[in-house]
Amino acid sequence: MQNVVRLFLVLACVAMPVAFAQAPLTAEPPPAAAADAAPPADTAAAPSDAVTPPPDTRGLDQEVQGLKKDVVDLNRELFVLEEELLFPANTQVAVFLSMDVGDFFALDSVTLKIDQKEVINYLYTPREVEALLKGGVHRLYLGNLKVGKHELVAFFSGKGPNDRDYKRGATLKFEKGIGAKYLELKINDRQRKQQPEFEVKDWE
Amino acid sequence: MQRLCLALAAVTFCAPAMADTPYPLKAHEAPDFALHAIAGGNVRLSEHRGDVVILSFWGSRCTPCRAQLEALNRTLATYRSAGLQVYGINVDDDQTRALAYAHGESVTFPLLLDPEKAVSRSYQVDNLPMTLLIDRNGVVRNVIRDYNAKSEDLFLQQLRALLNE
Numbered sequence: 001m002q003n004v005v006r007l008f009l010v011l012a013c014v015a016m017p018v019a020f021a022q023a024p025l026t027a028e029p030p031p032a033a034a035a036d037a038a039p040p041a042d043t044a045a046a047p048s049d050a051v052t053p054p055p056d057t058r059g060l061d062q063e064v065q066g067l068k069k070d071v072v073d074l075n076r077e078l079f080v081l082e083e084e085l086l087f088p089a090n091t092q093v094a095v096f097l098s099m100d101v102g103d104f105f106a107l108d109s110v111t112l113k114i115d116q117k118e119v120i121n122y123l124y125t126p127r128e129v130e131a132l133l134k135g136g137v138h139r140l141y142l143g144n145l146k147v148g149k150h151e152l153v154a155f156f157s158g159k160g161p162n163d164r165d166y167k168r169g170a171t172l173k174f175e176k177g178i179g180a181k182y183l184e185l186k187i188n189d190r191q192r193k194q195q196p197e198f199e200v201k202d203w204e
Numbered sequence: 205m206q207r208l209c210l211a212l213a214a215v216t217f218c219a220p221a222m223a224d225t226p227y228p229l230k231a232h233e234a235p236d237f238a239l240h241a242i243a244g245g246n247v248r249l250s251e252h253r254g255d256v257v258i259l260s261f262w263g264s265r266c267t268p269c270r271a272q273l274e275a276l277n278r279t280l281a282t283y284r285s286a287g288l289q290v291y292g293i294n295v296d297d298d299q300t301r302a303l304a305y306a307h308g309e310s311v312t313f314p315l316l317l318d319p320e321k322a323v324s325r326s327y328q329v330d331n332l333p334m335t336l337l338i339d340r341n342g343v344v345r346n347v348i349r350d351y352n353a354k355s356e357d358l359f360l361q362q363l364r365a366l367l368n369e
């Protein structure tokens with residue numbers, strides 16, 4: 001339902017200014033039509049007038065570009081508003097995933113359980129892993145939790161050292177307060193052990 | 205075994221009828237998915253916006269499916285440079301045969317596994333082979349439910365039109 005409202009708003013914003021932008025163009029006859037309507041005597045007297053300059057569309061183009069930017073801005077605001085409504089700060093829990101170096105672990109998928117209930121199983125594509133290795137942070141899960149104690153368990157699957165199948169888990173018991181809760185799953189390389197390391201960090 | 209025979213019989217006899225029924229996802233946005241590939245990394249459909257994508261749902265027991273995968277392999281070799289991506293989505297319960305097929309055949313495009321049938325359900329697969337054409341904006345433009353020489357010609361015409369858009 002919210003998506004429908006968003007779509008309607010965006011379409012309305014696009015359609016209205018375009019309609020206004022077209023109105024002045026249709027109000028005046030096009031130059032070619034005006035030339036056709038002129039008496040033949042005039043065209044004979046001034047042949048240079050018959051060659052009409054091409055209409056200047058730069059202004060219209062800039063206007064369209066401005067409208068596109070407005071639509072993108074509006075869409076972003078609506079997206080933020082939607083998230084605020086669906087995930088209010090007092091119940092919001094967000095889980096992020098980051099990865100460092102990645103010499104000892106090639107990430108394939110992450111399964112996340114909160115209070116023993118699977119909330120997401122996410123497959124990472126090579127492009128996404130590449131983005132994580134460049135410093136990107138992926139928001140793996142966004143949901144709602146009641147105030148109180150909870151337990152998060154994350155299972156990481158992929159290829160470990162020597163290209164072997166590798167699956168490890170990480171657990172965190174955390175307390176959800178009144179504000180939003182941010183948790184981070186971190187995958188690091190532990191050089192001393194030549195093994196990957198998985199930890200869950202509570203950002204409060 | 206009995207259930208399997210019934211299912212195969214249903215697919216065989218119902219195929220001509222299925223070909224005429226309208227596909228509900230046609231002209232709609234293709235549902236996004238991420239699946240494991242038999243070889244190579246995972247594949248997410250939404251990463252291929254801007255390319256024309258062919259999805260072919262297949263089963264290892266289905267003979268026309270194999271013929272179609274080979275035809276798609278030839279099509280990909282011709283149109284890859286024009287921005288074509290092809291994915292075969294296997295719907296077998298037992299992946300052993302799919303893996304054997306993948307290792308035995310020289311199909312150059314990724315063969316994906318859908319053991320839980322979540323993607324097959326979202327695409328409402330009702331016949332094998334079933335092939336979808338998805339345009340550069342991620343919209344399902346056409347579906348082919350039965351594979352034969354005539355449908356392949358039509359399919360290639362539609363594909364060329366999409367690649368030219």
